[in-house]
């Protein structure tokens with residue numbers, strides 16, 4: 234009974250890439266297939282434990298490798314859970330590996346093939362980098378019949394009934410012929426296979442066995458040798474996390490991380506700990522050195538792998554790592570957890586809570602240490618994941634403030650680099666009582682804001698906020714070290730000297746009629762019009778009253794929530810009485826009250842543009858400017 238099928242479109246594209254691959258690390262195919270065999274064995278072992286099935290032991294579940302130079306085949310055989318006919322079809326006919334969503338996006342974008350293989354690890358399909366025909370014999374545990382899935386082209390595959398004398402899977406790779414550039418024979422060499430297993434799969438917890446031929450002294454002879462075949466276990470089987478830290482090289486950690494978590498870059502940080510006490514566990518945690526493509530989307534799932542006494546229990550166990558550290562990848566292996574535990578029960582497990590608590594502390598202290606001793610590294614980390622920490626404070630309505638506030642960094646106008654809030658406060662000028670900040674799209678744009686100038690001039694540093702979440706995060710924090718946060722484009726700054734204040738008051742009184750006229754001309758576009766000491770070289774600016782700021786208004790406008798879009802910050806037009814333009818305004822007002830209306834409208838629109846808002850009627854704005862230009866030349 235034969236069944237011919239076509240690959241799904243994406244799988245076909247991926248296979249085409251594999252078949253024509255020029256990727257230089259083709260050797261990873263073996264790691265991928267062994268890892269699948271180990272996963273399948275885990276699944277059966279776990280099932281046996283849960284369902285109390287007798288007669289299944291780890292030793293019986295070895296993974297066998299066999300190279301046949303004559304046939305040019307390499308076989309990988311496991312005694313795992315196996316696949317039914319339907320599973321062979323659905324699992325091997327489509328891209329199924331863990332990074333699949335990101336991966337499909339990359340395929341759509343047409344990223345070149347080397348990138349794809351390197352970035353995502355391609356699971357089962359990597360076999361097609363070295364083989365031109367792949368046969369997968371499989372018998373599902375508990376079923377009678379075995380089937381073989383076979384494909385030698387990206388066009389399609391067949392599934393036929395077959396015979397296999399045990400449950401599990403046997404993959405037969407028919408190696409490609411050698412080419413000028415590629416030597417595929419190497420993967421049939423015993424020493425090469427041994428080396429690859431050592432390099433990539435040493436920690437696999439099932440014995441990886443291979444018959445090897447060794448030359449041995451003939452018994453009873455002095456110098457006669459004969460070739461003897463013996464079965465050798467190629468891997469040490471000790472999981473990396475169970476080994477002594479000081480015996481593990483950076484390369485081993487890096488390789489383990491990349492293979493296990495499908496990353497193409499080494500991790501930025503490795504945290505490996507054995508904890509003994511009330512609860513005993515080993516944890517191996519990694520901070521990635523880049524933000525995963527889907528990190529800030531809903532597809533990204535947080536969580537650590539959970540093992541109990543070396544037996545895999547579950548992937549992405551959410552309860553082990555808090556949301557604000559969701560970037561951490563890794564695993565926990567504890568003797569104190571029940572193997573039969575379900576996801577639901579885990580949430581209430583006391584040991585798990587203790588472990589989760591310790592893990593959170595471990596990550597915090599690693600970050601604190603990095604910030605203190607390796608500033609550059611920390612800045613790199615913060616660029617990747619700092620936003621997560623800010624979200625942590627915001628999403629918890631400030632409850633995580635104490636835990637996270639000293640890990641935050643913001644751009645300092647004075648230092649022109651990221652600084653912590655502690656550093657800001659420690660360097661506050663004499664008499665300064667608040668922490669100043671300004672928000673905008675980029676630090677360069679913020680630096681050009683008219684409101685920033687006078688604050689800097691007083692010798693006060695300003696934090697420039699460029700992430701959408703920033704202001705919301707500060708709002709939740711309210712203060713740092715009892716110093717409140719103050720937006721320099723909002724409300725009264727109270728940074729004027731007594732003399733400046735007096736001057737301003739006098740000027741306001743002297744020009745009250747004109748200011749009222751401007752206010753009247755602008756109508757309900759503004760909440761208020763006033764003279765200001767906030768500006769130095771700029772004629773006007775816009776500030777908002779207390780409450781919602783301009784940046785918050787922009788963030789809310791971009792949200793899907795219709796109610797949020799309605800929210801608007803109050804607009805206050807502030808005019809610099811010491812600017813030459815102010816004298817011009819006065820002259821215009823004296824000559825012709827009506828002409829002032831156009832000036833008011835232009836000034837308001839200018840102030841809007843400076844704040845990064847769009848203006849209501851750009852044509853009217855342009856007409857008014859044109860009119861002014863023509864008049865100026867008369």
Ligand SMILES: Nc1ncnc2c1ncn2[C@@H]1O[C@H](COP(=O)(O)OP(=O)(O)OP(=O)(O)O)[C@@H](O)[C@H]1O
Nearest residue numbers: 269270273315316324329330331332356357358402
């Ligand atoms: N030896 C095997 N025994 C049983 N099932 C297998 C075996 N090899 C592959 N499979 C099944 O085929 C699916 C697809 O394998 P593939 O290697 O493409 O991706 P994956 O293993 O799910 O992902 P990743 O390797 O990225 O974690 C697996 O999820 C598994 O269900």
